[in-house]
Amino acid sequence: MKQIKNQFILMDNAEFAKWLESQTIKRSIKRIQNHHTWKPRYSGFKDDNHFSLLEGMKRSHLKRDFSDIAQNITTFPDGTIAVCRPLTKIPAGIKGANTGGICIEHVGNFDIGGDEMTTMHKDIIVYLNALLCAKFNLSPDANSIVYHHWWTAAGKRTNGINVAKSCPGTNFFGGNKVEDAEKNFIPKIITQLKKIDASFKEEPVVEKLPISYSKNGVVPYGKELQEYLNQFPGISLKVDGWPGKNSSDALKKVMGHYLVGDPRIN
Numbered sequence: 001m002k003q004i005k006n007q008f009i010l011m012d013n014a015e016f017a018k019w020l021e022s023q024t025i026k027r028s029i030k031r032i033q034n035h036h037t038w039k040p041r042y043s044g045f046k047d048d049n050h051f052s053l054l055e056g057m058k059r060s061h062l063k064r065d066f067s068d069i070a071q072n073i074t075t076f077p078d079g080t081i082a083v084c085r086p087l088t089k090i091p092a093g094i095k096g097a098n099t100g101g102i103c104i105e106h107v108g109n110f111d112i113g114g115d116e117m118t119t120m121h122k123d124i125i126v127y128l129n130a131l132l133c134a135k136f137n138l139s140p141d142a143n144s145i146v147y148h149h150w151w152t153a154a155g156k157r158t159n160g161i162n163v164a165k166s167c168p169g170t171n172f173f174g175g176n177k178v179e180d181a182e183k184n185f186i187p188k189i190i191t192q193l194k195k196i197d198a199s200f201k202e203e204p205v206v207e208k209l210p211i212s213y214s215k216n217g218v219v220p221y222g223k224e225l226q227e228y229l230n231q232f233p234g235i236s237l238k239v240d241g242w243p244g245k246n247s248s249d250a251l252k253k254v255m256g257h258y259l260v261g262d263p264r265i266n
C-alpha cells in the first residue's frame with residue numbers, strides 16, 4: 001500500500017508505525033497540533049486522489065508564502081496517513097505553538113453540520129496521536145495534544161477566547177473546547193497509548209491553576225514555592241527551602257513545566 005510521490009509518503013497505520021520508529025528527530029517535540037482542512041472536505045476526497053489533494057494544499061500554502069506545505073502529517077477519511085513537511089522541520093500550523101510542534105491536518109470539515117467523520121478516520125486520528133506521544137515521550141493532556149482553536153491569530157493561547165478559527169471543528173470528537181478534548185479525545189488517546197506502550201503510566205490528575213504562579217510578578221522560590229505547591233492535592237514536599245527533583249516534579253504536575261534549571265527542560 002505504501003506509495004511515494006515527490007515529498008509525500010502515503011501509508012496505512014502499520015506502515016506509518018514502522019516508518020516512525022526508523023526516524024530520528026533531533027528537535028524537541030512538546031505538542032501535537034490537530035487541525036481540520038475545512039477545505040478539502042470529504043466531498044473532495046475520491047478514494048484515490050490523496051496525492052492530488054496534497055499537491056493542491058501545498059500549492060495554496062506556497063501561494064501564501066509558506067516555504068513548504070504547512071503540515072507535517074495529513075490523515076484521510078479512508079484511514080491512511082501521509083507524511084508531508086518532514087518531521088524534522090518546524091510546521092506552520094499555529095502561530096505561537098509551532099516550535100516544538102508537530103502539525104497534523106485531518107482532511108474534512110468537522111464543524112457542526114459539516115462532514116461526519118468515518119470510523120476509519122476516527123481510529124487513525126487517535127492512533128496517530130498516541131503513536132506520536134509514545135515516540136516523543138509525551139503524556140497526553142491539553143498541553144501535549146492541542147487544537148488550533150485554543151490560540152489567537154496573534155499567537156496567544158487563550159483556550160478559545162477571542163479566536164477566529166474553530167479548527168479542528170466544533171464537532172471534532174464532540175467539540176473543540178479544552179473540556180471537550182479532555183473529556184472525549186484525550187482519554188481515547190490514553191487508552192490507545194497504553195496498548196502501544198505497556199509501560200505508559202498516567203500522571204495523577206491534580207487541580208491546575210489557570211493563572212501564573214508568580215505573585216505580583218515575583219516568582220516564589222525556596223520555602224515559599226514548596227509551601228505554595230503543598231496546597232495542591234497529592235503533593236507533600238519537605239519544606240526545606242531547597243527545591244530539587246521532588247519540587248520540580250510537583251511544579252510540573254501543577255503548572256505543566258519543570259523548574260527553571262531542571263536538566264529535564266532540555
Ligand SMILES: [Zn+2]
Pocket residue numbers: 034035036093148165167168
Ligand atoms: Zn487549523
